[in-house]
Amino acid sequence: MNSPDAIVDKQTCLGVIPARGGSKGLPGKNIRLLDGKPLIEYSIEAALKSGCVTRVVVSTDDESIAHVARLAGAEVPFLRPAELATDEAKSIDVLRHAVQHYEEKGHHHEHVLLLQPTSPLRTATDIREAMKQFLQSDADSLQSIAPARTHPYLLRQRTGVGQLTPYLEAEFHLRRQDLEKVYELNGALYLMKRNLLMEQGKIVGASNQGYIMPAERSIDIDTLWDFQLAEWILRYPDRNGEISL
Template sequence: MKKLDKCLAIIPARGGSKGVPRKNLRLINGKPLIQYTIEAALGSRRIDQTVVSTDCTEIAQVSVEAGATVPFIRPSALAEDHSRTIDVLKHAVEFYENQGVFYEHIILLQPTSPLRNSFDIEEAYSIFLQNEADSLQSVSPALQHPYLFRKFDDTLLGPYQSVEDERLRRQDLEEIFVLNGAIYIVKKGLLMEESSLVGCRNCGYVMPKSRSIDIDDELDLEVAEAYLRKTTGC
């Protein structure tokens, strides 16, 4: 008999990492990086199942100990440098559908966003539902506006944008946002049938810069640890 659940959270965490070796297992303030995302997902009442998709048995063990479900070891073909996150998500969805369990909404939570918390997930999902959206991505305020970007033409410096008003003041610039990679929500049909995370009715959830760090290198790890020590007091 088919079982329909509302929301499946998928945390993709492969063992290989060029920028930071063993990144998902690196300790930040005493806990593996991936554990922060698992705890945020488990703390959200919106999520029916939290799954870690990994090709690494060590990551699998740490994830299970943190409370996540690891129902399979990801095929090596989906754990290469060029492997697409879309295919990793579809593989997890197909695994459950083969077990007779069907989800309506899929949430992608990348483990490289350790400061994203349960509140962020709850708020993002509420926006997604209230707007009857097809998809949603979390964003944070952009550090720089494209208006301020410059490019070189040989040795001459010019504006990056083709049209620019030199009289425009910085305070008059429209506020813009950048994807921070912390939360993606998508209807299952859009993911599985169109291989996309962005639908026609696409919404955004704004996160503060303080919780929007994306771990890409050693400096990011140090910044995240410093922030956590400051906010937790230990």
Template sequence: MEYKDKILAIIPARAGSKGIKDKNIIDLNGKPLIAYSIEAAKKSKYIDRIVVSTDGEQIAKVAKEWGADVPFLRPDYLASDTAKTIDAMVHCIETLKEMGDEYDYVVLLQPTQPLRTAKHIDEAIEQLISSGEESLVSISKVKDHPILIRTLDDTGHVVNLLNTSSTQRRQDFPDYYKVNGAIYVNKLNENFNLETSLNDNRLAYVMNEKYDVDIDELLDLKIAELMLTNNLSLKEKERKVKHG
């Protein structure tokens, strides 16, 4: 499938990570974390340019080494704990436009999602453009089903999250999904602005939950290491079977 639209990938990578120091460039199986998103974007059939939006000189250096563009550093007001991703995206898009570089679609790839692949990115882009919709978000089935999730009222009694009986077989539970943070695709028009809520993008791209690892703490990093190692082992076994 071929598209004439120009597509920009933005990888947001703020320097001041809290849970893990220098999270965006921490080593994950021999590569900096951000490299996985850059490599996936580079392998995409549709992405025309990959820009990393960062306020960190070291992150910028690593991003460039792995093949991304860092044409400018994010200003300080977009690097605080209260700054939103959409603010950094709009700043990036508008700055590129001032530099004479405009796009039809933007793909947001958060570097904390190292298991997302070029195949996922391309399928999401194809799904959105073919649909005629303006926005898409990747989702995965939830591991903790909301039928079994409770809140507490003021008296300490449990309150069901869903207004339905939980006395049913697990295999009969209806499917529920969560926004997994791996891929966001938006058409760039007057509807994409500072008020855009990316998590409320309209069209759903469903990803297998085995790709849903969001690096927020060291345990997530260990889980990602195991999954990446297992994936490499499986690919090696498949290669040996294929070539005898």
């Protein structure tokens, strides 16, 4: 009987890293140096080292990003067409474009993995363990998640006159430790069957798994603050979780 790792190694998976040139929140962030290395390189290296991604392709409209990606070991067989390089372009269309490109050349993959370059702390082990969980569950799709920073029952909303009311109806006598565990999407990885994407036009299927990642590896870089926090974690890995305010 094949071991879970042997089963993972036999799969074919297309890893797609989308990286547009334009970024309003943090200009040039995809190739901005994070602790001395271009941001996008972290995702490329994690995918290559995971051992379960058949091809790692960067989908970009920017030649500078393409150059950095190729140096890091990714394939960049095309520059993304203009209609897929706008603020309104959807991830699903970018994924389908990449899959179609390879299938037209006779390269077929059983699974598709979306890796956002803005999640540099996601590791090769995360990718491999997520794939293992995905295959063992026989799910249609998988998304990475992290423990929610704020429980929905603790959220409040203000009316126009400053009145504070619960966002969700709750038993007010509940203690924090009695609240059920909830998770939030961290954007680090999305894994799906090829047929779910190409035939059903979906990234998330009816049978969807959640791969849990800790908060310290779940940073999604959108602002300079996010970038600086990720850099702090990379520079001082032994001090994770010891930040005091």
